[in-house]
Amino acid sequence: MDPYTHAPPPPPLPPRPATRRWWRRRPLVVAGAVLVPSVGIALLLHAGGPSARGPVRDDARPPEGTATGSPSTKPAKPAVKPSKPSGPPALVGKNLKEARGIASAAGFDVVSHDASDQDAEQWDTDNWKVCFQTSAGQRNGDRPALDLGVVRVEAPCPAADGEKPPWPTMPAVTGLTFARAVETLKPVGFRKVEPESAYSDVALPGVADPWKVCFQDPRPGGEVENPQFGTVYLKLAPPDAPCPERPYAELRP
Structure with a gap:
């Protein structure tokens, strides 16, 4: 009997590894293709590269010595002291009440006296007018003062301070x-x-x-x-x- 008449069957092939279908892989490929460029563009914009903002011009740079920090880091401006008045305002001929307001706005205090020979008090400042104006030194610290010689608005100014009105x-x-x-x-x-x-x-x-x-x-x-x-x-x-x-x-x- 021929021992080779019936050849033994070949050994079985090893099992093939499981694979995913193509329609299941494509969404991942498409998503990856879209995601990668978007992330790259965002990184370029965040890095501030030339492709995002263009070249930096020399004339756009802040001048030397200019603070580039945030507003909170800017140094506070020094307090400006009020300047002293440059000169007294001209008050002769004005109503005493008006003259007081003008002098105060210009940085001057005011004292007044009767410029006639009567030595009357000026309680009603609306009814007096200024005939003479002189300096009265300084009052209330560094604030200068003016001494105003006044007469009743209906009276003529005397020729000199303290004389009788003409x-x-x-x-x-x-x-x-x-x-x-x-x-x-x-x-x-x-x-x-x-x-x-x-x-x-x-x-x-x-x-x-x-x-x-x-x-x-x-x-x-x-x-x-x-x-x-x-x-x-x-x-x-x-x-x-x-x-x-x-x-x-x-x-x-």
Whole structure:
């Protein structure tokens, strides 16, 4: 019997390793292809490379000595001390109340005194005006002060500080018409000019402009102090009648 008539069967092949299907691997490949470029671009932008921001220009660099830190690291500015006033403001002619405000805003204190011969107190600062201005040294530390010589707003300024104000003199208006007399008295600043008839038996007309002045009060030549509070009384005669010898005489006795 031939021993080689039936050959023994070949040995079995080793098992093949398990493999994944292609449709299961592709999503991973695609995700990796998308993820890798994105991460690379982000890293380039974060690193601030030339491809992300472009080349740095010389003129864009901060000048030397300039602080480049955050705002919190900047040095604090030194406190600026208020500067002293360069010179006093001109206050002559101004109302005392206004002058005080201007001087204070310019860095000056103010003291005041009556510039006339009356030595009155200035309680109502609205009713006084500045005639003289001098330095009064320094008060309240380094703050300079001004001494203001003032008079009542209706009074003229004296020629020198402490002298009597030059009040106007009463002009002579006798012999003038009433209309002309009123014009002559206007610059003095009287509060009122009151016409009266010089005759007791002649009534004054409604318009006495053409009548002539026979007597006046105050008398001419005297000093008129505070004329803004005073009244002038003028006694008149008709244009066709002479002036009487005394006021309130009868024209036709």
